[in-house]
Amino acid sequence: MIMRFLSSYPGMYITQSVLHSFVALIIVELSFFAWDIRDHSAKFRYRLLTLTLPVFMFPLYQVITPQRSAWYFRLNTALFDSQRWLDLNPLGIFPLAAVFLTLLIAVTAVFVVQEVLPIFRERSSRSDPGTCEGTRDTLDAMLDSISSEMPIAKPSICIIDEPLPILVTQGFKDHMIIVSSHLIEVLDEDQLKGALTHEAVHIMRDSNTKTQLIYLLRILMFYNPVSLVEFRRVVHDDEFICDAITVSITKNPAALIAAISSFYYHPDQGPQGLYQMKERIESHSHNLLLDERIQRLRETGLEVQEHFAWAPFMLTASVILVMGYLVV
Amino acid sequence: MKKRSFGIKLSLFVITIVLVTAILTLLNWLPSLVQKRTMKRFNSIDIAQKELRLHRLFLPTYIPEDLHLVWPPDEIYAQEVPFSAFIMHLRYRDSRDIGLVIQQTDANAPYQIEPLIKVKTKTEGSQIFIKDRKALLVPASCDENTPCNEVSWNEDGTIITLICKCSAQEIVKIASSTLPGP
Numbered sequence: 351m352i353m354r355f356l357s358s359y360p361g362m363y364i365t366q367s368v369l370h371s372f373v374a375l376i377i378v379e380l381s382f383f384a385w386d387i388r389d390h391s392a393k394f395r396y397r398l399l400t401l402t403l404p405v406f407m408f409p410l411y412q413v414i415t416p417q418r419s420a421w422y423f424r425l426n427t428a429l430f431d432s433q434r435w436l437d438l439n440p441l442g443i444f445p446l447a448a449v450f451l452t453l454l455i456a457v458t459a460v461f462v463v464q465e466v467l468p469i470f471r472e473r474s475s476r477s478d479p480g481t482c483e484g485t486r487d488t489l490d491a492m493l494d495s496i497s498s499e500m501p502i503a504k505p506s507i508c509i510i511d512e513p514l515p516i517l518v519t520q521g522f523k524d525h526m527i528i529v530s531s532h533l534i535e536v537l538d539e540d541q542l543k544g545a546l547t548h549e550a551v552h553i554m555r556d557s558n559t560k561t562q563l564i565y566l567l568r569i570l571m572f573y574n575p576v577s578l579v580e581f582r583r584v585v586h587d588d589e590f591i592c593d594a595i596t597v598s599i600t601k602n603p604a605a606l607i608a609a610i611s612s613f614y615y616h617p618d619q620g621p622q623g624l625y626q627m628k629e630r631i632e633s634h635s636h637n638l639l640l641d642e643r644i645q646r647l648r649e650t651g652l653e654v655q656e657h658f659a660w661a662p663f664m665l666t667a668s669v670i671l672v673m674g675y676l677v678v
Numbered sequence: 679m680k681k682r683s684f685g686i687k688l689s690l691f692v693i694t695i696v697l698v699t700a701i702l703t704l705l706n707w708l709p710s711l712v713q714k715r716t717m718k719r720f721n722s723i724d725i726a727q728k729e730l731r732l733h734r735l736f737l738p739t740y741i742p743e744d745l746h747l748v749w750p751p752d753e754i755y756a757q758e759v760p761f762s763a764f765i766m767h768l769r770y771r772d773s774r775d776i777g778l779v780i781q782q783t784d785a786n787a788p789y790q791i792e793p794l795i796k797v798k799t800k801t802e803g804s805q806i807f808i809k810d811r812k813a814l815l816v817p818a819s820c821d822e823n824t825p826c827n828e829v830s831w832n833e834d835g836t837i838i839t840l841i842c843k844c845s846a847q848e849i850v851k852i853a854s855s856t857l858p859g860p
Contacts, residue, residue: 354788376698384690386682422794425717425755430702434709437716437760662687669695677702 352447356436362419362678363408364454364573365432370404370674371576377670385662390590390646392658397587399667400580401567407674419678429676454573461572482508486534492543493527496550499599505553509534515613517545522562525553536612544606547599551592561585586639593643594650603647610643715758726756726764735764736782736838740855742848746771747778761787762836767794775821778852779841785832795820795841797828808850809857815846829853 355361378396387393411418424431436447489507497504505525510516512530520526527549537545552558564584571577593610597603614637617629682690710716720726727735741747751766761784768778779793803816806829813831820826820843827849830839838856842849 373698373702377695380694380698381691384694385687417796420792421717425719428706429699430706434706434713434716438709438712440712662691665691673695673698673702 352451356447366408367404368574369432369677370407371574373673373677374400374403374670375576381666389656390587394587397580397584399670403670405567405570411675424678428678431678457575457578458573481510492546496547500550500554502553519549519552522559537609540602540605541609544600545609548592548596551595557588590646593647603651607644607647610640613640717755717757720754723754726754730756730758736856738852738855741852745844763791777843781839782836785835785837793841797841808853809859
């Protein structure tokens with residue numbers, strides 16, 4: 351029954367999109383080495399290939415070559431035929447197709463628990479989303495100066511009374527920067543300017559819209575383990591890009607480093623439950639990203655961003671498409 | 679840090695692509711170590727028969743000369759897993775096109791192997807007798823609208839199917855020649 355499903359068009363789409371993602375991931379990661387790509391702005395675009403192309407590859411190939419999924423193509427033309435592996439039953443207990451399907455179900459479960467349930471939980475618990483405590487003239491003046499240096503409309507600002515460091519940008523057209531009172535207290539003027547400039551760069555890059563579109567791709571590939579990892583990496587890349595642009599505007603990497611440092615989070619050492627473990631893992635991964643961002647800022651400082659080379663990018667995309675065609 | 683030239687970068691990229699291709703080829707080959715009797719191409723009918731211990735093969739002893747088909751078959755495929763199947767593709771002498779497909783598969787197979795020649799049937803076909811066996815003869819159009827015929831019957835638990843870009847009389851003669859007796 352499992353093999354029959356995996357041999358159907360939906361089954362082949364699922365199997366091949368996962369394989370195409372893996373192939374794209376490997377080619378993209380090797381491209382970083384081959385093309386000597388260290389700039390996160392370039393990495394962001396390359397990683398988008400891993401997320402976007404596998405969504406369309408199978409239907410595109412089927413239109414070009416309808417016999418691509420038939421045995422003759424698999425045997426004579428394909429570089430890799432997934433059915434050869436999925437048919438195997440090495441221990442005689444259950445075929446590898448069952449193991450593969452179990453993996454996809456596990457990834458789907460992770461997607462639901464990690465990315466779908468929190469949205470509903472947040473919606474139901476957010477009784478009063480806009481508890482702005484007002485604004486401050488210094489912040490307003492700072493935003494005036496920041497937005498005059500960038501091609502953006504001045505965003506509104508909202509200060510919330512929170513004992514945690516919070517700084518987020520909301521909205522797609524009319525943006526609002528939400529900042530916690532704690533952050534205003536702990537950061538000096540330069541640091542706060544760095545942090546607000548970083549948010550303004552997100553507005554300039556339209557990060558919220560981009561993230562939503564990328565998230566849509568992530569939803570389409572909810573079962574795909576590669577999308578699970580790559581989605582996060584793309585979002586992280588966006589932070590690195592915004593850091594680099596911020597420093598190129600403020601010319602003060604030290605202030606941004608100090609601002610980023612204030613976001614380290616260490617949960618209380620309480621009881622050893624599942625929830626606490628989840629929180630510790632999440633805070634660890636959050637702190638690791640902050641470490642990486644600080645490290646990157648220390649390494650590059652005021653270094654000018656590399657010019658994006660389209661030829662290697664197009665070549666890499668073409669190789670992914672050709673390889674994908676030969677992976678069935 | 680010294681930057682690499684585009685030539686070096688391109689060479690490295692080519693090397694990585696060769697590496698990925700090699701890994702995929704290796705991964706594609708590995709299952710054949712565990713499962714040896716799945717669909718495979720053979721160089722000759724004898725080799726296929728010996729390797730897979732095929733009991734009965736229905737080979738044509740007559741192919742009309744004017745069809746210009748080449749014997750032995752250009753491509754021979756056979757498998758024992760997940761079910762027994764034997765396929766022959768005969769090409770024309772003067773082109774690379776396939777003119778005759780002969781397939782024999784286990785009648786109890788969960789699915790039938792799709793023939794390489796794409797067949798568009800025009801009618802449901804008619805029942806005929808090939809050396810006392812009930813067979814179905816279907817006029818059709820193949821590949822790029824070439825007129826062709828398909829004939830199939832059950833020979834003691836084996837479904838034999840012939841698809842030929844030839845007339846109904848010719849395919850029936852070829853089909854008859856695969857069976858013993860006058």
